[in-house]
Amino acid sequence: MKLFKDISKVAMVASLTLAVSTPTFAADTIKVGILHSLSGTMAISETTLKDTMLMLIEDQNQKGGVLGKQLEAVVVDPASNWPLFAEKARGLIEKDNVDAIFGSWTSVSRKSVLPVIEELNSVFFYPVQYEGEESSKNVFYTGAAPNQQAIPAVDYLMNDIGVERWVLAGTDYVYPRTTNKILKAYLKSKGVADSDIMINYTPFGHSDWQTIVADIKSFGSEGKQTAVVSTINGDANVPFYKELGNQDIDASDIPVVAFSVGEEELSGLDTTPLVGHLAAWNYFMSVDAGVNDEFIEKWTAFIGDENRVTNDPMEAHYIGFNMWVKAVEKAGSADPEAVQEAIIGITTPNLSGGVSAMMPNHHITKPVLIGEIQDDGQFDIIWETAGLVAGDAWSDFLPGSKDLISDWRSPLGCGNYNVKTAKCSGQNY
Amino acid sequence: MKFKNFLSWQRFTSFLSLFFLIAGVFSPLQSFAKEENFQELLNQLSTKDFSAKFNVIEEIALKNDPKTQFILNSLLEGKIYLIKSTKKVVFALKENNKYTTTGLFKNEPLGIFTKSEVSKIRINNKIRKKIKTSLALLDLTHPDESTRLTAVKSTYKSINKEVFNIMQLLLKTEESEDVRNSMIVVISIYNLNSDNPSERLRAIEILEGNLEPIVKVQLKKLIDNDLDKGVRLKAQKAVEAIDSKIEMFKTVETLFFGLSFGSVLILAAIGLAITFGVMGVINMAHGELIMLGAYTTYVIQLLMPNHIDISIFAAIPAAFIVSGLVGIAIERGIIRHLYGRPLETLLATFGVSLVLQQIVRTIFSPLNRSVSSPEWMSGAWEINGILSLTWNRLYILVFCLIVFAGLIIVLKKTSLGLQVRAVSQDRSMARAMGVRSNWVDAMTFGLGSGVAGIAGVALSQLTNVGPNLGQAYIIDSFMVVVFGGVGNLWGTLISGFSLGVINKFMEPWAGAVLAKVLILIFIILFIQKRPRGLFPQKGRSAEAN
Numbered sequence: 012m013k014l015f016k017d018i019s020k021v022a023m024v025a026s027l028t029l030a031v032s033t034p035t036f037a038a039d040t041i042k043v044g045i046l047h048s049l050s051g052t053m054a055i056s057e058t059t060l061k062d063t064m065l066m067l068i069e070d071q072n073q074k075g076g077v078l079g080k081q082l083e084a085v086v087v088d089p090a091s092n093w094p095l096f097a098e099k100a101r102g103l104i105e106k107d108n109v110d111a112i113f114g115s116w117t118s119v120s121r122k123s124v125l126p127v128i129e130e131l132n133s134v135f136f137y138p139v140q141y142e143g144e145e146s147s148k149n150v151f152y153t154g155a156a157p158n159q160q161a162i163p164a165v166d167y168l169m170n171d172i173g174v175e176r177w178v179l180a181g182t183d184y185v186y187p188r189t190t191n192k193i194l195k196a197y198l199k200s201k202g203v204a205d206s207d208i209m210i211n212y213t214p215f216g217h218s219d220w221q222t223i224v225a226d227i228k229s230f231g232s233e234g235k236q237t238a239v240v241s242t243i244n245g246d247a248n249v250p251f252y253k254e255l256g257n258q259d260i261d262a263s264d265i266p267v268v269a270f271s272v273g274e275e276e277l278s279g280l281d282t283t284p285l286v287g288h289l290a291a292w293n294y295f296m297s298v299d300a301g302v303n304d305e306f307i308e309k310w311t312a313f314i315g316d317e318n319r320v321t322n323d324p325m326e327a328h329y330i331g332f333n334m335w336v337k338a339v340e341k342a343g344s345a346d347p348e349a350v351q352e353a354i355i356g357i358t359t360p361n362l363s364g365g366v367s368a369m370m371p372n373h374h375i376t377k378p379v380l381i382g383e384i385q386d387d388g389q390f391d392i393i394w395e396t397a398g399l400v401a402g403d404a405w406s407d408f409l410p411g412s413k414d415l416i417s418d419w420r421s422p423l424g425c426g427n428y429n430v431k432t433a434k435c436s437g438q439n440y
Numbered sequence: 441m442k443f444k445n446f447l448s449w450q451r452f453t454s455f456l457s458l459f460f461l462i463a464g465v466f467s468p469l470q471s472f473a474k475e476e477n478f479q480e481l482l483n484q485l486s487t488k489d490f491s492a493k494f495n496v497i498e499e500i501a502l503k504n505d506p507k508t509q510f511i512l513n514s515l516l517e518g519k520i521y522l523i524k525s526t527k528k529v530v531f532a533l534k535e536n537n538k539y540t541t542t543g544l545f546k547n548e549p550l551g552i553f554t555k556s557e558v559s560k561i562r563i564n565n566k567i568r569k570k571i572k573t574s575l576a577l578l579d580l581t582h583p584d585e586s587t588r589l590t591a592v593k594s595t596y597k598s599i600n601k602e603v604f605n606i607m608q609l610l611l612k613t614e615e616s617e618d619v620r621n622s623m624i625v626v627i628s629i630y631n632l633n634s635d636n637p638s639e640r641l642r643a644i645e646i647l648e649g650n651l652e653p654i655v656k657v658q659l660k661k662l663i664d665n666d667l668d669k670g671v672r673l674k675a676q677k678a679v680e681a682i683d684s685k686i687e688m689f690k691t692v693e694t695l696f697f698g699l700s701f702g703s704v705l706i707l708a709a710i711g712l713a714i715t716f717g718v719m720g721v722i723n724m725a726h727g728e729l730i731m732l733g734a735y736t737t738y739v740i741q742l743l744m745p746n747h748i749d750i751s752i753f754a755a756i757p758a759a760f761i762v763s764g765l766v767g768i769a770i771e772r773g774i775i776r777h778l779y780g781r782p783l784e785t786l787l788a789t790f791g792v793s794l795v796l797q798q799i800v801r802t803i804f805s806p807l808n809r810s811v812s813s814p815e816w817m818s819g820a821w822e823i824n825g826i827l828s829l830t831w832n833r834l835y836i837l838v839f840c841l842i843v844f845a846g847l848i849i850v851l852k853k854t855s856l857g858l859q860v861r862a863v864s865q866d867r868s869m870a871r872a873m874g875v876r877s878n879w880v881d882a883m884t885f886g887l888g889s890g891v892a893g894i895a896g897v898a899l900s901q902l903t904n905v906g907p908n909l910g911q912a913y914i915i916d917s918f919m920v921v922v923f924g925g926v927g928n929l930w931g932t933l934i935s936g937f938s939l940g941v942i943n944k945f946m947e948p949w950a951g952a953v954l955a956k957v958l959i960l961i962f963i964i965l966f967i968q969k970r971p972r973g974l975f976p977q978k979g980r981s982a983e984a985n
């Protein structure tokens with residue numbers, strides 16, 4: 012009996028190695044690149060996305076793959092090192108011959124990859140909410156543009172909470188700076204005075220929030236309802252919220268609405284002092300939809316941990332991957348050029364019970380949800396947009412980009428077409 | 441006028457009855473029909489429309505029912521659910537994804553449901569605020585003095601006729617001086633809008649020098665809008681007085697922020713002051729030793745989940761031992777082969793730091809771990825409306841001083857300290873006197889590493905516990921040690937505090953990013969002038985360097 016066990020073990024190992032090694036010479040797979048940092052600062056967020064992609068690919072393979080071929084994931088680690096993203100992307104396309112890449116988290120890593128993807132004319136799916144002001148022929152933005160997250164959140168605060176004074180607090184890099192520029196222009200267009208807007212930037216990983224929180228406290232004690240719109244990134248949030256809690260700033264006095272805090276960030280945090288603070292996303296794990304329950308079940312089973320959470324960028328990959336699969340099927344080939352054309356107009360279910368569509372500007376339609384942090388680290392959805400919001404590549408509130416539109420369908424085929432001068436400016440993005 | 445009076449009288453009586461109710465005079469007419477009505481009202485909470493829900497809550501708060509407080513509290517805690525099949529709103533306890541429901545009035549069990557069969561009655565901030573103020577009004581007659589005081593203070597933001605009436609009523613029976621005083625503040629704030637100018641003047645007089653933010657807001661409104669010139673002038677004066685007080689307290693606050701920031705810098709740097717300062721080893725893995733201390737705290741909390749409040753005390757020696765041992769291992773395994781070759785030491789220890797980070801990532805996952813703060817460390821010590829010092833910062837400041845004192849004692853009063861100083865001053869002479877310099881090196885490095893571990897315990901209370909924790913502090917630590925003067929613990933103390941205070945005084949006008957840049961520029965310039973830092977070490981080894 013034992014012998015039999017051993018033999019079967021050996022056989023299993025052998026077949027496993029075979030299974031792993033076959034793809035290297037079999038031409039019958041479609042290769043998908045996964046470009047997420049597995050080490051360094053961003054590993055905290057990006058490792059989860061790598062696992063999500065592996066799960067989605069495994070799932071698709073069980074359904075029979077795409078076009079009768081199995082999918083093969085090629086995972087590389089750009090190690091939170093921005094130039095390395097470009098290098099690894101080149102390797103994926105040139106050496107590994109992948110047909111599509113899913114990856115990146117920070118805007119700077121996307122910007123680093125961009126020239127390579129465009130030069131080699133591949134397909135790149137970017138799953139994180141970002142500052143907009145970009146539309147590339149080769150990139151598909153499945154995360155939220157500012158009008159799919161920031162603007163609706165501000166509308167909610169203004170109309171439902173009656174906020175009159177605004178603190179725009181962010182980490183000092185491109186996403187918060189651009190978002191705050193858009194928000195400031197938007198607020199001013201709504202008649203908010205300059206003196207009622209306070210803008211504050213902090214370095215990455217800032218941990219001493221005493222002064223800033225004290226400033227927010229005194230800014231908010233002038234008798235007008237105040238709210239903080241936070242684009243504070245990643246790690247710096249934990250000490251920020253801790254300080255808020257310690258200085259007794261209650262969510263019902265000064266609510267904080269965050270654009271970068273999701274279920275995963277909260278899982279490293281004691282959330283009791285945060286109850287009532289807000290976050291705006293296009294998906295929350297607590298969304299009440301059958302397709303979401305199914306997804307969560309699959310995820311916890313895949314990762315082997317019942318307590319693992321799901322979050323918005325994961326949903327973005329879910330949508331992006333399914334769109335890509337459909338586009339490949341529609342085009343009848345995984346060739347990037349064909350997929351780029353086929354994917355526009357493709358619709359797939361999102362996890363909040365609706366259907367998302369890929370727009371001609373390479374952004375997608377999504378609902379906008381606002382959730383309140385609960386003591387179990389989850390969000391209660393307290394508000395959502397009536398319908399789906401289409402991502403806008405070029406903000407309508409910035410002077411430079413007001414007149415730009417993006418439409419990658421022929422005959423226009425342009426990511427930054429100026430409707431006033433009727434010109435497609437030369438740059439690609 | 442008469443009609444208006446009548447209206448407010450009606451409202452007053454409704455609150456009066458509420459008051460009597462809390463005082464324990466329950467209506468004996470608790471009938472079944474009444475409960476039915478109440479349940480009916482509660483069932484309306486299942487609406488998705490938050491403004492409708494708000495109105496329902498308002499009605500509930502005004503109900504003269506002994507269950508009101510319980511229901512509002514449960515709502516706040518998220519324990520009120522709707523059973524989807526019967527459309528009944530009930531109390532539910534969640535356990536292992538099962539919801540055990542009971543009726544709100546008779547506690548009768550209504551069955552156990554799964555997640556999809558019930559839905560939580562969700563509340564938003566507006567409703568939460570409403571519930572809190574309603575509960576605070578119920579707390580005004582609480583037997584505990586401090587609860588009453590917080591209840592009175594929580595009404596500051598929503599002072600209206602009703603609150604005013606209740607305060608006037610309660611003022612007569614209130615025994616505690618503090619509570620009475622804050623009730624008078626409420627009454628005076630309300631009186632600032634009285635029709636009678638002399639009443640307003642008197643209110644300003646009472647509120648003079650009060651630092652509650654609401655007082656300043658209301659006084660400012662008077663300055664802008666009041667018809668009476670005397671009142672305007674008086675309000676102006678009062679605001680000026682408040683402003684000058686605020687300015688003073690703000691300075692005190694900034695000073696405290698600076699000292700507390702400095703204490704964090706010192707804690708992070710002081711281990712380095714020993715390894716780098718005394719031994720001259722450039723240890724780039726110092727940050728990771730801090731990180732190990734923080735992770736030790738996390739593990740200790742996992743081991744004693746029911747004693748979070750004291751887990752910190754167990755974590756301090758544990759972190760010292762863990763980081764100390766790792767430090768000794770690094771010294772014995774790597775650094776001792778590289779003495780006298782600073783560049784190689786730097787590279788090797790940098791490599792060690794990466795290895796340690798990845799080990800932690802593999803064992804604990806790259807995600808941050810949640811270290812909870814003990815109850816006694818959260819919240820703030822409210823000195824007045826403007827100045828409040830957070831407890832965790834205060835404790836860490838004190839802790840930093842204790843650690844510093846402890847180290848000084850070890851170095852000055854123990855034989856280990858004597859040997860450490862001897863070796864650092866003149867290695868060959870110390871060896872000639874019979875000091876085992878190898879052993880002393882290992883112990884010194886272990887001591888410095890252990891102190892870094894202790895710093896990790898403190899930092900786990902302030903910031904993320906993740907694999908990158910150490911990286912954030914390594915540069916700051918070197919900065920503090922170099923600025924203070926290599927080899928001088930007192931220099932580290934002074935330099936940490938002064939860098940902290942300078943940083944915090946610059947932050948309000950320069951911003952956090954620029955403040956950091958300016959500090960770095962300042963240190964670069966300072967080192968040009970005084971390469972050995974604030975307090976250069978004297979002695980033979982210093983000259984030999």
